[in-house]
Amino acid sequence: MSFDPRPIGVFDSGIGGLTVLRELLKNFPDENFIYLGDTARLPYGSKSADTVRKYTEQNMNFLKGRDVKAIVVACNTASTQVFETEYEGLPVYNVIDPGSELAARMTENNRVAVIATRATVKSESYTKKIHAHKPEVEVFSAACPLFVPLAEEGWHDDPITNLIAFRYLQGLKAQDVDTVVLACTHYPLLKTAIQKVFGNHVNLVDSGEAIAKLLAQDFSSQRLNKNNKSGDKLLICLTDAGTQFEKLALALVGDFTDQRIVFETVSVI
Missing domain, CATH: 3.40.50.1860 (Rossmann fold)
Known part of the structure; x- marks a missing residue:
């Protein structure tokens, strides 16, 4: 079996997608993850379909630039505008x-x-x-x-x-x-x-529990190759940093990983 140590990218407009990340951490403790919270443009739910699609593509391009092996669209509003199962060669999973x-x-x-x-x-x-x-x-x-x-x-x-x-x-x-x-x-x-x-x-x-089952199927079929040992840090990227987000993030996922949680402020545009 070949291993792929590259991380899985997960994104949402804000903190909600951490409920998906939490399920993925529980189910796949040997995998690496990068989380992107587009907090500068929260919420997506009040935006037009064209705007949501534009934001979604920018987020996927950002994660692709971080050399992920798959992208999980952990946002239902964004998932309504994701019609493909691959994005520029990367497997894409929506929550719908x-x-x-x-x-x-x-x-x-x-x-x-x-x-x-x-x-x-x-x-x-x-x-x-x-x-x-x-x-x-x-x-x-x-x-x-x-x-x-x-x-x-x-x-x-x-x-x-x-x-x-x-x-x-x-x-x-x-x-x-x-x-x-x-x-x-x-x-x-x-x-x-x-x-x-x-x-x-x-x-x-x-939907976090449901998408974890879907990834498990794709690991079994080898659409995705597993990692055999997670790294030492879990990277959480935010387009607008905030202490409230960091506090809630630590509370939500801190008990589900032994990795050091690192926050980074980024631009996806």
């Missing part, structure tokens, strides 16, 4: 495909809710992909734009967060859904508040 497949497989009553940014809801990407796997599923969608700043602020289990979650989600709860897709990588940070609204009997689909 595995999340949709998992939701279609998990639902028992064929009633699925998708909560996301406005841009992701407008694209109907999840509805189309879920129907491709299971046409009989009814898909109900709701935009929850305030969830992103709440996650960025670190208010993951807060009375205000609980109130906002109830306000956004009570209509979906009334639809008797049994599966809810957290279609923004910031939203797993608010799992506690979201689960309180729907109840513990409802499945929450975390």
Whole structure:
């Protein structure tokens, strides 16, 4: 077996993609990763499709310049504008495909809710992909734009967060859904508040867990070659540095890696 020590690049508009990175660190402890948070242009969910695609290409070009062996688009809004499985020869993974497949497989009553940014809801990407796997599923969608700043602020289990979650989600709860897709990588940070609204009997689909399974398949098929030993540092690149991001990043991924976490301010333009 041949080994490839190059890192896997992961990017998001902000801190939400660290929920994906966390799952990848848990599942692939011998791999190297570079994380890019485009914090200077957060949030993506309110931007036009053309702008999101432009930002996405700039982020992928940045990671390609860091000699990654694959790119994980750990942002649902960006994933709505990623239509290729390779970018300039590099394997590309978006979070919509595995999340949709998992939701279609998990639902028992064929009633699925998708909560996301406005841009992701407008694209109907999840509805189309879920129907491709299971046409009989009814898909109900709701935009929850305030969830992103709440996650960025670190208010993951807060009375205000609980109130906002109830306000956004009570209509979906009334639809008797049994599966809810957290279609923004910031939203797993608010799992506690979201689960309180729907109840513990409802499945929450975390795209980080789904994409880890997809990478595992590609390591097995050798579409990707494994690394046999991780390096000594985990590099987190930000387009706009901030102590709040660094504090939350250390809390989110610090327990899932033995590597030294290094922050670097970068430009992707």
